[in-house]
Every structure is written in structure tokens, then in C-alpha cells.
Amino acid sequence: MAAPCGRMASRSVIQFFCTFSRPKSRNVGFRQFGISSACRVTLKTKSVSETASPSPYGLAAAVYLQRLPVISADCSPIEQSFKDMMHQIELEKSLLSDHELRLIEDAERLKRKQADDYDSDEEDSHMDQDIVLTQDLEDSWEQKFRSFQPAPRVRDDVDKDMSSVQRCLADSLVLVSEQTVGDQKLWLLPQMQWQEGETLRQTAERALASLPVGLKATFLGNAPCGVYTYKLPKPLRTESSLGTKVFFFKAILSDSGPSAPPNSALLWLKKSELQGYLKPAYLMKVERFILDL
Amino acid sequence: MSLAFSRCICRVLPQHIVHRHYPVYIMSKFSFRAEPKKKKKVDPKREQMMRERLKKKLKKLEKVPPELIPIEDFITPTKCLDEERTRPISAISFEESERRALLLKEWSRYKQKQHMAEMKAVESALESQREALEELKITSEELYQAALKPDFTLLPFTHEGPAYTPPKSKYEAPDGKYTDTTRVYTQ
Numbered sequence: 001m002a003a004p005c006g007r008m009a010s011r012s013v014i015q016f017f018c019t020f021s022r023p024k025s026r027n028v029g030f031r032q033f034g035i036s037s038a039c040r041v042t043l044k045t046k047s048v049s050e051t052a053s054p055s056p057y058g059l060a061a062a063v064y065l066q067r068l069p070v071i072s073a074d075c076s077p078i079e080q081s082f083k084d085m086m087h088q089i090e091l092e093k094s095l096l097s098d099h100e101l102r103l104i105e106d107a108e109r110l111k112r113k114q115a116d117d118y119d120s121d122e123e124d125s126h127m128d129q130d131i132v133l134t135q136d137l138e139d140s141w142e143q144k145f146r147s148f149q150p151a152p153r154v155r156d157d158v159d160k161d162m163s164s165v166q167r168c169l170a171d172s173l174v175l176v177s178e179q180t181v182g183d184q185k186l187w188l189l190p191q192m193q194w195q196e197g198e199t200l201r202q203t204a205e206r207a208l209a210s211l212p213v214g215l216k217a218t219f220l221g222n223a224p225c226g227v228y229t230y231k232l233p234k235p236l237r238t239e240s241s242l243g244t245k246v247f248f249f250k251a252i253l254s255d256s257g258p259s260a261p262p263n264s265a266l267l268w269l270k271k272s273e274l275q276g277y278l279k280p281a282y283l284m285k286v287e288r289f290i291l292d293l
Numbered sequence: 294m295s296l297a298f299s300r301c302i303c304r305v306l307p308q309h310i311v312h313r314h315y316p317v318y319i320m321s322k323f324s325f326r327a328e329p330k331k332k333k334k335v336d337p338k339r340e341q342m343m344r345e346r347l348k349k350k351l352k353k354l355e356k357v358p359p360e361l362i363p364i365e366d367f368i369t370p371t372k373c374l375d376e377e378r379t380r381p382i383s384a385i386s387f388e389e390s391e392r393r394a395l396l397l398k399e400w401s402r403y404k405q406k407q408h409m410a411e412m413k414a415v416e417s418a419l420e421s422q423r424e425a426l427e428e429l430k431i432t433s434e435e436l437y438q439a440a441l442k443p444d445f446t447l448l449p450f451t452h453e454g455p456a457y458t459p460p461k462s463k464y465e466a467p468d469g470k471y472t473d474t475t476r477v478y479t480q
Contacts, residue, residue: 152458222443
């Protein structure tokens with residue numbers, strides 16, 4: 001019992017050292033993995049058939065960077081009609097405000113002025129004959145409002161540019177980057193291999209820092225929000241590396257910094273657009289924690 | 294004692310000397326110049342007790358419960374009770390009231406769907422996190438424990454919510470001056 005176990009252990013240790021000495025560029029689809037404490041524990045496994053010692057999966061951490069909406073979303077038709085109706089009902093149930101009372105007074109005064117039997121002395125000692133009419137006040141306010149130009153809510157040209165952070169300000173966007181995995185170029189949430197001696201969240205922070213654009217984000221907690229196990233295709237599988245487990249960490253963008261160079265493989269996508277870029281299996285796992293509320 | 298002594302001296306000494314009656318000063322315990330203390334020792338204490346009792350009674354009488362701060366939201370200002378301010382009610386046609394009722398029903402259906410969708414999304418996110426933590430536990434106990442630790446650097450977390458229009462770059466807001474008319478009450 002002990003002998004075969006020992007042999008297996010020595011073989012895996014040799015393989016481990018081999019993978020470390022092999023330079024990364026010659027990796028054809030392998031993932032280098034770091035030995036973890038679990039591996040040391042699982043080296044003591046008794047059964048020979050178990051291939052779970054050390055853990056055959058490589059570890060990686062990815063960051064789910066979210067840009068929250070900057071402007072309020074447009075109302076859907078039912079929301080708009082409900083909004084109008086509520087406004088109407090509130091108006092009906094309300095009392096007249098000071099401004100409205102003044103309007104009514106002014107209208108009455110005008111009517112009296114225009115009537116034939118108008119006696120200006122009858123008006124009770126109005127020193128405010130020269131006061132601005134309420135209508136004039138309203139007009140001046142209207143003018144002031146028109147003179148202020150707010151920034152446009154929707155800019156079509158920016159919306160179409162997938163790599164700009166300023167697109168689709170009413171939705172929350174996810175950062176997706178193109179990375180080389182094995183021999184393929186895939187669109188993924190930015191990820192980084194785990195190194196010994198750091199927590200997975202630090203790996204995720206490293207992944208964020210490695211992007212060409214200076215992005216500042218707040219990570220929400222130490223716990224991962226999702227996991228994706230990537231199994232290598234059968235011919236490439238060995239006893240020691242079946243694939244990788246990618247843990248996702250959620251972060252909220254706080255500062256986007258200077259705009260990215262146009263050729264950097266970074267995209268900001270809405271949840272509905274993710275389908276066109278991510279692989280189906282990956283998308284299935286990732287969709288669960290991307291909230292599009 | 295002095296008297297007895299002087300009597301002795303009279304008998305002993307010849308008479309012509311003793312006639313003078315020298316005042317004999319003999320040290321004695323009692324000083325005859327001080328006022329006699331008529332007050333008893335208990336009296337000042339008794340007076341003090343009386344004073345304290347009176348003070349306590351006074352305090353009890355003067356104790357008024359602190360005035361409650363009025364909640365301004367609950368007091369209808371008299372301006373609103375003015376009869377002149379009632380809006381002339383325009384009658385709502387039957388079609389309008391029907392439309393409103395139907396719209397309200399539509400709205401409740403829409404909101405219910407929205408709520409269910411939200412709940413479902415949150416549940417799926419939680420499920421995903423739970424699975425991730427399970428996987429992590431299987432993979433590495435150390436990393437799992439590190440993931441479970443609370444993050445103290447996160448709170449207090451602030452984020453500017455969405456406004457109606459996006460922020461204008463290089464916008465100089467006009468200086469506004471306002472007088473704060475909130476009434477401050479002290480108890």
C-alpha cells in the first residue's frame with residue numbers, strides 16, 4: 001500500500017518540478033499549477049486510482065469589473081403612462097400653491113382692469129402695481145432654464161464604440177478582454193494564474209492591474225462570486241492537469257482613468273451583448289452572477 | 294480650692310498681711326471668659342438635615358419634564374387649511390376612470406414580473422457564489438479560509454447614483470447662496 005503511493009507521490013513531484021523548469025512559451029495547452037496546501041494534504045491519499053492528489057486543476061482568478069449606470073434609464077411605455085397618470089392624480093388631489101394663487105389674482109385683476117367700470121382708486125392701496133406679473137416671472141424662469149444646456153443623455157457614436165467606457169450610460173457594463181488560452185484567442189473576463197502565497201482576491205487584483213488601462217475598482221469582499229471549471233480536451237489531459245478552475249471576483253469601477261488605446265483588446269459589454277463574444281459554456285456560468293437589474 | 298488655701302494662709306500668716314486679699318491666680322480647668330455653649334452637638338446636624346429636606350422638596354416641585362420637540366411634519370401648517378386654496382375639482386369621465394383602473398392592474402402585473410425577475414436574479418447569483426465557495430473548499434482549505442474572512446477595507450463604500458443627465462466636463466456651477474431656515478429646538 002505504501003509503496004505504490006510513494007511511487008505516485010514521487011512521480012507527481014517530478015512532474016511538478018518538470019513543469020516548473022519548462023518555459024512557458026512551449027506550453028501547448030497545459031496550465032502550470034502551483035502546489036497548494038491541499039496538495040500536500042492529499043498526497044497522503046491511500047487509493048491509487050484516485051487522481052485527485054495533488055489537485056489536478058490549475059487555479060486562476062478573474063475579475064468581473066462592472067461599470068454601474070451613470071444616468072437613469074428611459075421609461076418603458078407602461079412606465080411612462082403610469083408616471084403620467086400618477087402625476088395627473090396628484091395634481092387633482094393637491095391644493096393650490098402660492099404661485100398659482102398669484103396667477104389667479106393677477107388674472108382677476110386684469111379682468112377688472114379691462115371692465116368698463118374700473119376705478120383704480122378702489123384697489124386697496126396697492127403699492128405693487130409696478131410689481132412684476134407672475135406670468136413675466138414664469139417667462140424669465142423658462143428662459144433661464146433654456147439657457148442651460150445639459151450634456152446629452154444618448155450619444156450614438158459613443159454607444160457604438162464597444163471599447164469606450166462612456167457607452168450606454170443607462171446600463172451597467174462588464175469589462176471583457178481577449179486573452180490567449182492555450183493556442184486560442186478567447187474573449188474572457190480578465191483572468192490571471194494563481195501564484196503560491198497569495199489569496200485569490202490578490203490574484204484578481206493583479207489581473208486588473210495587468211490591463212493596459214489604469215482602472216481603479218473596489219473589490220466587493222474576499223469571497224468569489226462564481227466558478228468556471230475548464231477541462232482540457234481529452235488528448236491534452238494528463239494525470240496532473242485536467243484543466244483549470246477560474247474563480248470570479250466582483251468589483252465596481254470607481255475611476256476609469258485615461259481612455260484606452262484603440263487596439264487594446266478590451267471591451268465594455270452589456271449583458272445582452274455578451275452572447276456574441278463569450279463561449280457558451282463559459283457564458284452559462286458567468287451569466288448567473290452578472291446582474292442586469 | 295483657692296478659698297480654702299486663702300483660709301489656710303489667713304491662719305498661718307499674721308493678720309496684717311492677709312488683710313490685703315491678694316487675688317490668687319490659680320490655674321484652673323474652666324476659662325471663665327468664654328461663653329457657655331448652650332447648643333447641643335446634635336443641633337447643627339439636625340439643622341443640616343432640615344435644610345436638605347427642604348431643598349429636596351423644592352427640587353421635586355421645580356422638576357418639570359423636558360419639553361418635547363415638536364415634529365414639524367406632523368403639524369399641518371395653517372396655510373393648507375385655507376379654503377381659498379382648494380382646487381376646483383374637474384369631474385373625471387367614465388372612460389378616464391376605467392382607463393385608470395385598467396392601467397393600475399397592468400402596472401401591478403408588470404411590477405410583479407419585475408419583482409420575480411429580481412428575486413430570481415439575486416437567487417441565482419447567491420447560488421453561483423455558494424457553488425464557487427464549495428469548489429474552493431474542495432480545492433484548497435487555506436484559500437477557502439482566506440475567502441471567508443470579512444473585508445474591512447470595503448466599508449464605508451460610496452458610489453454616486455445615476456442622475457438624469459451625464460456629468461458635464463468642465464462645468465462651472467454658479468455660486469449659490471442660501472439662508473438655512475431650519476428651526477432648531479433644544480430640550
